[in-house]
Structures are given as C-alpha cells and as structure tokens.
Amino acid sequence: MSIEYRHVKDSEFDALASLESIAFYGRPRPDDGEYLRKLTKPEWTLAAFDGGKPIAAVRSIPAARLMHGTQTPFALISPATCQAAYRRQGHVSKLLRQSLELMKERGQPISGLYTPHDALYRRYGWERAEEKRNLSFDPGRIEFRTPAPPGKTRPATQDDWKTLDAIYRRHVDPLNGALVREEDWWRFSVMIDWEDKDRRAREIVVWADESGEDRGYVVYQNRPTGQRENGWPQQEIWVRDFVALDAGAYRGLWQHLLTHDMASNVVYESHPDDPFVDLCEDPFVVTVTRGEGPMIRIVDVEGAIASRPYAGGSSASFTMRISDESAPWNEGVWRVEAAEGKMRAQKTDAAPDVEMSVNFLAPLYTGFRTAETLAAVGMITVHRAEALAEITNAFAVTDPPFTQDYY
Numbered sequence: 001m002s003i004e005y006r007h008v009k010d011s012e013f014d015a016l017a018s019l020e021s022i023a024f025y026g027r028p029r030p031d032d033g034e035y036l037r038k039l040t041k042p043e044w045t046l047a048a049f050d051g052g053k054p055i056a057a058v059r060s061i062p063a064a065r066l067m068h069g070t071q072t073p074f075a076l077i078s079p080a081t082c083q084a085a086y087r088r089q090g091h092v093s094k095l096l097r098q099s100l101e102l103m104k105e106r107g108q109p110i111s112g113l114y115t116p117h118d119a120l121y122r123r124y125g126w127e128r129a130e131e132k133r134n135l136s137f138d139p140g141r142i143e144f145r146t147p148a149p150p151g152k153t154r155p156a157t158q159d160d161w162k163t164l165d166a167i168y169r170r171h172v173d174p175l176n177g178a179l180v181r182e183e184d185w186w187r188f189s190v191m192i193d194w195e196d197k198d199r200r201a202r203e204i205v206v207w208a209d210e211s212g213e214d215r216g217y218v219v220y221q222n223r224p225t226g227q228r229e230n231g232w233p234q235q236e237i238w239v240r241d242f243v244a245l246d247a248g249a250y251r252g253l254w255q256h257l258l259t260h261d262m263a264s265n266v267v268y269e270s271h272p273d274d275p276f277v278d279l280c281e282d283p284f285v286v287t288v289t290r291g292e293g294p295m296i297r298i299v300d301v302e303g304a305i306a307s308r309p310y311a312g313g314s315s316a317s318f319t320m321r322i323s324d325e326s327a328p329w330n331e332g333v334w335r336v337e338a339a340e341g342k343m344r345a346q347k348t349d350a351a352p353d354v355e356m357s358v359n360f361l362a363p364l365y366t367g368f369r370t371a372e373t374l375a376a377v378g379m380i381t382v383h384r385a386e387a388l389a390e391i392t393n394a395f396a397v398t399d400p401p402f403t404q405d406y407y
C-alpha cells in the first residue's frame with residue numbers, strides 16, 4: 001500500500017466531504033462538497049490518499065485568537081478524520097505532524113481543537129487549556145432577584161452579522177480567548193446549525209436600551225429532545241452565543257429566553273465566571289457542570305510568547321526547558337522575559353529553572369493553570385522554587401480563557 005500525503009485539490013472536495021461526513025457517522029449531503037469549496041481553501045486541508053482517493057484528512061483553518069486587546073494568529077484543527085478501514089495505521093498522526101510544520105511556516109504560533117479524544121492529541125502536544133461552565137435549568141422555575149430593565153428586544157437575521165460583530169468585539173476584545181470572527185464564520189458557524197440536515201437558521205435577538213443603543217444579543221436554537229411528556233414533544237433551548245455589554249442587556253436577554261414556554265430545559269455553556277446562578281432567587285434550580293473548552297497547542301514557543309501580552313506585575317524572568325517530540329524547533333532551554341506589557345522568549349545555554357513538556361505550556365500560556373498548580377501535581381519539574389512565582393506572574397491574565405466558539 002503506497003499512501004500519498006498532500007493538500008487536497010479543488011476537484012477532490014466532494015470526496016473529502018464524503019470522507020468527513022461518514023467518519024462522523026453522518027450522511028453526506030449532496031451539497032457538502034460545494035460548501036467545503038466555498039468555505040475552505042485547498043491549502044487548508046492535508047490529506048492521505050490511497051489510489052487517488054482521500055482516506056484521512058486534517059484541516060487547519062486560519063483564525064486569530066484575542067487576548068487582552070492583542071490578536072495572535074491561530075490554527076483551528078477541524079476536523080481530523082480517517083476512514084474506518086485505515087484507522088490506527090498512523091495516518092492522522094502523520095497529518096498532524098505535517099500540519100504543525102505548516103503552521104510554523106505560516107506564522108500561526110498557537111493552535112486549538114475540540115475533541116473527546118484527549119489521549120490522541122496529547123501525544124502531539126495539544127492540552128486542555130480552557131473550559132466552560134454548563135448551566136441547565138427549567139425556564140419555568142427561574143425567578144430573578146433584580147427587576148427587568150427598560151429596553152427592547154428585536155429579532156435579527158444573518159444579514160445583521162455586522163451589528164452583532166460590533167457588540168461582540170466591544171465585549172471580547174479586552175478579554176482572553178475569543179476568536180476574531182469573519183463574515184463566513186458568523187453566517188456558517190454562529191448563525192446556522194451546521195450539523196442539521198437542512199443547516200437550519202438559529203434564532204437571533206438583539207437587545208437595545210431605552211435610548212435605542214444596541215447593548216447585547218443572543219443566538220440560540222430549539223432542540224427537540226426526542227422525548228414526549230403528556231403527549232407533547234419535549235424541546236430545549238440551546239444558547240449558542242450570548243453577549244451583554246451591561247446589566248440591562250444581560251437581564252433583558254435572559255428575560256427573553258425565559259419566555260420560551262414550550263422548552264423544558266435551557267442549556268448555556270457559559271464563561272467560567274458567569275454570575276447567572278447568583279441572579280436566581282433559588283440557585284439550586286440551576287444544574288452546573290464542567291463544560292468542554294478547546295485543547296490548545298503552543299506550535300512555536302518563540303512566536304507564541306512574542307505575541308502574548310504581559311498582564312503581570314513589574315517584570316518577570318525565568319528559564320524553562322521544553323521537550324517537544326512533534327515540533328523539535330521548540331526543544332531546548334528558553335529564557336522568558338516579561339515587562340512593560342510585552343513578553344519574549346530566546347534560546348539560552350543557561351540552566352533551566354523548570355522543565356516541562358510543551359503540552360503544559362498551553363494551560364500556563366492561556367492562564368488556565370498557574371505554575372504552582374502544575375508543579376503541585378508533577379506536570380512541571382522544578383529546579384528553582386522561586387521561579388514558580390515568576391512564571392505565574394509572567395503568564396498572569398485578567399480574565400479566565402474562554403470562547404463561545406466551537407470548531
């Protein structure tokens with residue numbers, strides 16, 4: 001068997017769409033190839049071919065991740081697939097390694113992906129580095145502690161994406177972990193249900209205050225649960241995107257969502273610090289569970305650190321030995337310096353203060369974990385104990401890492 005690894009060609013998008021749908025246990029839709037051609041570029045997808053047919057593929061979508069007002073080029077892996085007959089033969093492994101080289105060449109120093117298979121991607125340096133807080137509740141049982149604010153909701157459509165984007169950017173620019181969204185992302189990832197066979201449009205509502213200024217929006221959809229109660233089909237409201245610039249918008253948008261009387265449940269995958277539960281008269285009517293965030297990979301230590309803002313105290317400096325079998329350019333001892341809002345990393349011959357796999361640099365980088373936490377469970381080997389506080393200071397964040405996007 002001779003397998004060829006290369007980028008897909010425009011003429012191969014239909015076969016690629018079919019491979020990806022079947023691998024995810026879906027049925028290919030007749031226009032899947034056409035959509036792939038419209039929404040992605042051939043050079044984003046590396047595939048393995050047997051006899052000219054794609055049998056495995058990894059797509060790296062170029063994006064940008066926001067952190068405290070700066071944007072870092074970011075490669076989203078979505079999806080990684082292998083045809084069942086070719087699995088566990090190392091094809092996706094080869095494609096992931098080649099993708100890392102491409103990201104480095106393309107100046108994308110960090111990458112992210114969503115997966116239920118942590119063990120697979122950990123082998124290649126991705127690590128859990130963000131999370132969400134899942135809230136679910138019966139809307140009929142929610143009573144808020146604050147009064148409904150004056151203001152109005154109005155329905156919006158996909159053509160209003162710029163209105164939503166303006167509200168979104170005001171909210172997420174200073175925060176940590178959101179993606180910059182282009183028009184296609186708004187239309188095809190946020191505003192429709194891509195997995196639905198008809199790519200159903202989601203509901204969109206904008207909230208404006210008394211003066212008429214737009215201060216928030218919500219994108220959500222009704223999902224049938226497949227169950228019936230007293231003969232009635234049950235449904236839940238899934239909140240895809242919720243942005244409120246102030247307390248009025250927050251309260252007003254929730255008020256809108258609670259009017260969905262036919263829903264037996266509302267599901268919201270919220271920011272880890274979202275205060276929704278505190279706003280409820282009875283916090284125990286809300287079920288709170290840990291929600292999945294993306295795994296993150298530091299593809300290029302030097303580039304990733306150079307583009308990261310520094311939000312810590314006066315200055316920080318430490319050395320770290322990084323091991324990275326899949327991206328050998330990261331291997332070695334690095335001196336990291338942080339001062340006056342900026343960071344940089346340079347290779348050094350100095351002894352390392354700490355040692356870690358590139359995996360654990362990801363939760364430090366995003367601010368998901370502190371150096372002390374990782375050291376306490378053996379994920380960082382410490383040679384100079386005082387360095388831990390320097391590292392935590394260097395990677396300080398003003399807000400936990402969080403994105404409402406899925407990929």
Ligand SMILES: CC(C)(COP(=O)(O)OP(=O)(O)OC[C@H]1O[C@@H](n2cnc3c(N)ncnc32)[C@H](O)[C@@H]1OP(=O)(O)O)[C@@H](O)C(=O)NCCC(=O)NCCS
Binds near residue numbers: 081091117118
């Ligand atoms: C998951 C999937 C992409 C793996 O592709 P593959 O070509 O079989 O993977 P590889 O053979 O390159 O595996 C590389 C390594 O990861 C391991 N691995 C593969 N799939 C794994 C999984 N689901 N969980 C944990 N480890 C896994 C392999 O055992 C191998 O380890 P080794 O090098 O120690 O032997 C493929 O099974 C698939 O398409 N599944 C259905 C769609 C899917 O789940 N996609 C990923 C969603 S994020």
